[in-house]
Structure formats: structure tokens, C-alpha cells
Amino acid sequence: MTVWEYIIGALIIVCALIVIAVVLLQEGRQANLGAISGAAENFMDKGRARTLDAFLSKWTKVLAILFFVLVLLGMIVTKFLGA
Secondary structure, three states: OOHHHHHHHHHHHHHHHHHHHHHHHOOOHHHHOOOOOHHHHHHHHOOHHHOHHHHHHHHHHHHHHHHHHHHHHHHHHHHHHOO
């Protein structure tokens, strides 16, 4: 294995662990189903862009894309630079 394969492999593992942590920190979508407060819920949704859940949701998407890019890059490096 080349040095690039080790580096990309380590980055994939770190990225995967961060994705797992970010997903586990998010609040489930089922959490609000028991509440019967439709009007108050709509009022609170206006500020959702600034909440922790929105922040984690955005970073989940970014990290997932980064993960797949790293995997594809690892495949390319293995194909052309691998022994």
C-alpha cells in the first residue's frame, strides 16, 4: 500500500466516526409526534434555522458528501497508484 492509501483510509475512518456521532446527536423526528400543540410548533419552527438540530442536519449532509468523495478518491488512488 502507498502512503496516499493510508492517508485516505485514515480520513475515511475519521469521517465515518464523525458522521456517526453527528447523526446520533440529532433529535429524532418522532420526538414531536406526541405533542398536541400545532400552533406553537409552527411558531417555533420559524427559528429552526438557528437551532442545534438544523446545524447538525446541515453538517450531516456535508460530512456524508465528504465521505463519499473520500471513498471515490480512495478507489481512484488504489487503481492508479496501488501496487
